[in-house]
Amino acid sequence: MTRSRILTTTGVLALVGIAATVWLGLWVTPNAVNFGDLVRLLYIHPPMAWVAFLAYGMAFLSSLGYLWRRTRDPRLDRLAGASAEVGVVFTGLTLITGSIWGRPTWGVWWTWDPLLTTTALLFVLYLGYLALRRVPGDPEVVARRSAIAALIAFVDVPIVYFSVSWWRSLHQAPTVDLSGRHLYVHGSMAWTLLLGFVSFTLAYAWLTAHRYRLAALADREADEGLRQALDERRAEGEVLV
Amino acid sequence: MSGYVEAGYGVVLVSLAGYALSVVSRERKARRRAAGPLLPERAPGQQDEA
Amino acid sequence: MRDAWLVAGKDLRIEFRSRVAVNQVIPFAAAVILLFGLALGPSRQVLAPASAGLFWVAVLLSSVLVTQRSFAVEASDGARDALRLSGLDPAGIFLGKALAVAVELLALEALLTFGVAVLYGARLTGALVLFAACVAATVGLAAVGIVYGAVASGLRVRETLLPLLFLPVAAPVLLGATKAWDEALKGTPSGGLGWLSLLAVFAVLYVAIGTVAFGPLLEES
Numbered sequence: 001m002t003r004s005r006i007l008t009t010t011g012v013l014a015l016v017g018i019a020a021t022v023w024l025g026l027w028v029t030p031n032a033v034n035f036g037d038l039v040r041l042l043y044i045h046p047p048m049a050w051v052a053f054l055a056y057g058m059a060f061l062s063s064l065g066y067l068w069r070r071t072r073d074p075r076l077d078r079l080a081g082a083s084a085e086v087g088v089v090f091t092g093l094t095l096i097t098g099s100i101w102g103r104p105t106w107g108v109w110w111t112w113d114p115l116l117t118t119t120a121l122l123f124v125l126y127l128g129y130l131a132l133r134r135v136p137g138d139p140e141v142v143a144r145r146s147a148i149a150a151l152i153a154f155v156d157v158p159i160v161y162f163s164v165s166w167w168r169s170l171h172q173a174p175t176v177d178l179s180g181r182h183l184y185v186h187g188s189m190a191w192t193l194l195l196g197f198v199s200f201t202l203a204y205a206w207l208t209a210h211r212y213r214l215a216a217l218a219d220r221e222a223d224e225g226l227r228q229a230l231d232e233r234r235a236e237g238e239v240l241v
Numbered sequence: 242m243s244g245y246v247e248a249g250y251g252v253v254l255v256s257l258a259g260y261a262l263s264v265v266s267r268e269r270k271a272r273r274r275a276a277g278p279l280l281p282e283r284a285p286g287q288q289d290e291a
Numbered sequence: 292m293r294d295a296w297l298v299a300g301k302d303l304r305i306e307f308r309s310r311v312a313v314n315q316v317i318p319f320a321a322a323v324i325l326l327f328g329l330a331l332g333p334s335r336q337v338l339a340p341a342s343a344g345l346f347w348v349a350v351l352l353s354s355v356l357v358t359q360r361s362f363a364v365e366a367s368d369g370a371r372d373a374l375r376l377s378g379l380d381p382a383g384i385f386l387g388k389a390l391a392v393a394v395e396l397l398a399l400e401a402l403l404t405f406g407v408a409v410l411y412g413a414r415l416t417g418a419l420v421l422f423a424a425c426v427a428a429t430v431g432l433a434a435v436g437i438v439y440g441a442v443a444s445g446l447r448v449r450e451t452l453l454p455l456l457f458l459p460v461a462a463p464v465l466l467g468a469t470k471a472w473d474e475a476l477k478g479t480p481s482g483g484l485g486w487l488s489l490l491a492v493f494a495v496l497y498v499a500i501g502t503v504a505f506g507p508l509l510e511e512s
Contacts, residue, residue, distance in 0.1 A: 022250060022254070026246070037246055038246060040246045041246055041249045044250060044253050048253065067504075086260075089256065089257070089260050092256070093252065093257070096253075097252070100245050100249040101245075101249070104245050121459050121462055124455075125459045125460065127455070128452070128455040128456040129456075131455060132442065132452060135446050135447075135448055135452070137446070145442050145508070148438065148442060148504045148507070148508060149439070151500065151504065152460060152497075152500060153460065155496060155500065156460045156463070159463045159492070159493055159496075160462055160463050163462075163463040163466045163467055163489055164466065166485070167466055167470065203261075206261075207260065207261060210261075210264045210265055210268055213268055214264060214267055214268040214271060217268065217271035221271065221274060221275060224275075
């Protein structure tokens with residue numbers, strides 16, 4: 001009971017936090033000197049990206065825990081699946097908000113920046129992972145298979161990032177500063193950004209927990225169905241005897 | 242405001258809300274199925290007697 | 292290690308006798324490079340500079356086929372179970388299957404190189420870098436392919452799932468191998484050395500992961 005109360009509290013806090021972020025971000029904070037009112041996207045885009053990476057990190061760690069025999073537990077597998085799914089949602093939003101930032105700033109919806117390219121590949125990689133998870137089968141087999149796929153996908157991320165950034169640096173393309181690293185964030189802007197990070201992280205926790213519960217319910221339902229089928233077959237056999 | 246900013250906020254809020262609602266409603270449905278009579282009515286221990 | 296040679300020998304013997312690789316995979320790769328030629332137009336000024344990238348995309352697509360073939364061989368007559376019960380070391384099975392796929396891909400790459408030189412008018416310079424890139428990239432591709440092939444094998448949706456899982460992971464190989472070839476074909480092979488080391492890191496990493504992860508994958512289903 002307390003656990004679900006904590007969860008509800010997290011959800012409410014996330015909701016209030018996001019509402020406050022939107023209010024502060026859209027109406028209270030000032031325009032930035034070099035960015036105009038586009039700076040307001042700063043309060044949502046980096047938190048999206050942060051949550052996406054957090055979610056994949058979580059999925060990776062729980063997959064690793066699942067593969068290690070001593071900590072093998074179906075709960076870890078469910079957590080990995082739940083976290084990856086939420087991660088994919090946030091990756092999609094990272095790409096969309098990044099694109100919306102890019103269009104007015106550089107005049108293009110897309111640029112082959114290392115961060116962007118890595119994020120896009122990450123999106124596809126984890127869509128594959130989720131597709132693999134959805135293939136039915138013996139739960140333990142599915143879990144082990146998915147854990148290995150998650151491992152491979154996660155190891156690929158730094159290699160992709162490194163190779164793409166190297167590729168770009170050799171091309172001598174006009175460099176664009178993606179995240180506005182030269183932007184001087186101060187006062188109400190800094191607080192809004194911080195609030196954005198905190199409340200979207202809370203939203204991640206809430207979403208993952210609910211997705212996890214859904215997976216647990218589905219697993220239990222599958223178990224019940226199997227047990228029922230077994231009982232019926234057994235009853236049939238006994239009638240024949 | 243330029244419209245880009247509103248579009249960004251709109252996309253984020255709408256998709257997160259949509260995803261949250263879908264997860265919660267699927268969870269509720271699963272819970273109802275789990276609580277309802279999944280197994281046909283059968284006296285406890287019936288299969289042991291037979 | 293002896294197990295690896297056994298499995299590789301078995302797979303290669305099957306390929307040699309069944310000639311699926313010769314009759315289907317090589318013509319497929321040839322069709323791919325022909326289609327690239329049609330898509331980009333007949334101009335050699337366009338085709339020759341792009342030949343490295345087109346070559347590696349063709350290799351990547353073919354490696355999906357070769358990997359699928361490598362597990363289709365195990366699917367019939369319960370060969371998969373026989374392999375699992377044979378008492379061979381799972382790491383050995385992995386290395387053997389990866390080695391067989393790598394050998395087949397290398398043979399395919401040799402033919403494709405010839406095709407690219409003829410059709411796209413690419414001038415083959417820096418042969419050493421070209422060859423080293425082929426070896427490093429192929430080992431990496433074979434390792435990833437075999438792990439994902441094992442992940443997807445036995446699933447009804449494996450034909451569609453394997454490319455989706457495999458191709459995004461292979462993106463750094465495509466990038467590294469293409470750039471290494473680019474440098475070599477431009478006549479500045481030393482510029483490709485950095486990319487070679489990237490390919491080598493990828494290959495070593497995924498061979499290591501496969502060696503460790505293949506045991507748990509095989510004991511399933």
